[in-house]
Amino acid sequence: MLCEGVSMEYQFHWNIVFNKMPQLLNGAFVTLHVSVLAMLIGIAIAVLLAIGKMSDSKAISFIPTVWVEIARNTPALFQIYMAYFGLGAFGIHLSPYVAVLSALIFVNAGYLTETFRGGFQAIPKTQYSASKSLGMSSVQVYRYIILPQMFRRIYHPLTNQFVWSILMSSLGILVGMNELSGETQRLQSLSFRTLEFFIVAAIMYYVITKFVLLSTSLVSKRIFKGDI
Amino acid sequence: MGISFFTPLSWNDSGFILTGVLNTIYISVLAIVVGTILGLIVGFLRAEANRFVNSLMGSVLDILRSVPLIIQLILFSTYIGAMGHPLNPFVSGSIVLSLYTMAFMGEVFRGGFESVQKPMIVTARSLGMSYWQALRYIRLPIGLRAVFPSWLGVALSVIKDSALVSVIGYMELLRTSEQLISRTQQPLEILIGVGIFYFIISYPLSLYGKYMERKMAI
Numbered sequence A: 001m002l003c004e005g006v007s008m009e010y011q012f013h014w015n016i017v018f019n020k021m022p023q024l025l026n027g028a029f030v031t032l033h034v035s036v037l038a039m040l041i042g043i044a045i046a047v048l049l050a051i052g053k054m055s056d057s058k059a060i061s062f063i064p065t066v067w068v069e070i071a072r073n074t075p076a077l078f079q080i081y082m083a084y085f086g087l088g089a090f091g092i093h094l095s096p097y098v099a100v101l102s103a104l105i106f107v108n109a110g111y112l113t114e115t116f117r118g119g120f121q122a123i124p125k126t127q128y129s130a131s132k133s134l135g136m137s138s139v140q141v142y143r144y145i146i147l148p149q150m151f152r153r154i155y156h157p158l159t160n161q162f163v164w165s166i167l168m169s170s171l172g173i174l175v176g177m178n179e180l181s182g183e184t185q186r187l188q189s190l191s192f193r194t195l196e197f198f199i200v201a202a203i204m205y206y207v208i209t210k211f212v213l214l215s216t217s218l219v220s221k222r223i224f225k226g227d228i
Numbered sequence B: 001m002g003i004s005f006f007t008p009l010s011w012n013d014s015g016f017i018l019t020g021v022l023n024t025i026y027i028s029v030l031a032i033v034v035g036t037i038l039g040l041i042v043g044f045l046r047a048e049a050n051r052f053v054n055s056l057m058g059s060v061l062d063i064l065r066s067v068p069l070i071i072q073l074i075l076f077s078t079y080i081g082a083m084g085h086p087l088n089p090f091v092s093g094s095i096v097l098s099l100y101t102m103a104f105m106g107e108v109f110r111g112g113f114e115s116v117q118k119p120m121i122v123t124a125r126s127l128g129m130s131y132w133q134a135l136r137y138i139r140l141p142i143g144l145r146a147v148f149p150s151w152l153g154v155a156l157s158v159i160k161d162s163a164l165v166s167v168i169g170y171m172e173l174l175r176t177s178e179q180l181i182s183r184t185q186q187p188l189e190i191l192i193g194v195g196i197f198y199f200i201i202s203y204p205l206s207l208y209g210k211y212m213e214r215k216m217a218i
Helices: A002-007 A015-019 A021-053 A058-073 A076-084 A086-090 A096-121 A125-133 A138-175 A180-191 A194-224 B011-048 B051-066 B069-082 B089-115 B118-126 B131-168 B173-184 B187-217
Strands: none
Touching: A015 A021, A015 A194, A021 A058, A021 A096, A021 A138, A021 A180, A021 A194, A058 A096, A058 B187, A076 A086, A076 A096, A076 A138, A076 B131, A076 B173, A076 B187, A086 B187, A096 A138, A125 A138, A138 A180, A138 A194, A138 B069, A138 B131, A180 A194, A194 B051, A194 B069, B011 B051, B011 B089, B011 B131, B011 B173, B051 B089, B069 B089, B069 B131, B089 B131, B118 B131, B131 B173, B131 B187, B173 B187
């Protein structure tokens, strides 16, 4: 038994991984790139959906409701497959990058719609009338009263969603995208140093996530002056 | 001409799909149960421990939450294999998924334990309850009740994340459908069916979670 254990000892070869560092860093850049893009477009769509969802008309609030519920109640992997394989049935063939990007946008928009709606509804309507009676214009009310308070409430959900996007973009590995996971998968298949490559990828994800969380919390301390 | 390598979807495939459905439910329930038990222990320890132990546990659990699940799955099954003790996909999948669940559940339960205010515990002790009695009759019921909606939220995300166990070869729903897609070349029908399945499980539970949240807020 003991002899068998010794003979099966795994030899780590780190040099191969370090030689491929430029490719891995490039993969990490693509990961950040796709997450930031998915976040920005997701926020833009979520604002529209949130406005639609708060509408009194059933017909208008129907689309945002369906969007939000599908995004929240199905796996992200399913959405990526849907974008990559499913849309093929309509003759739409997306590249892996676009497929992952659009799936992430879809989910981000779904989750953030609820965040924005909650943030908006948390601010009492009386503040609006109070500011109006002090002589502010509608634009001023939103600029100085409503939006700053709303931003404070949605800041943390936004950072969480961003970290989630970074982690979920790793599903690009399954459709052959060239982000960090996909790049790791491609490189390890050339050298068969699976363990080493994925250990380095895990560390890189950890560093990216920590860096994002640290910098967002520094920013929040700066702009919210500590009182949150 | 005329020879097709693809056979369309038929009723004979329903057994195969059902296996996937059952396997998805099986591994999700297992991970939720094990993850909840471990998370309860972790959450309790973190609420009780001093600052040093707390930050040590926090940083270890942080790794599980900051590395994508898919990387954890690949890493764990490769590592076990490379060390000469390969496990079948179900076992390694449920180990990783349970630990992943534990990391999130630990945070949820820690919040629950910390939501029970100190004076309440002191009162219980001064009424003659032992430490364990105060835990059993005061802290657990009040703390757990408060975090039920968040617990349900984590459980729902585990059901959805269980789809990733397909990566290391476990025959859950998404993997069975993937194989059917490569045979039938009918991705849309199959994927929509898969989506509906997840939706049917997840949507009622999320509605229930929202209802409980509203009920407790009042």
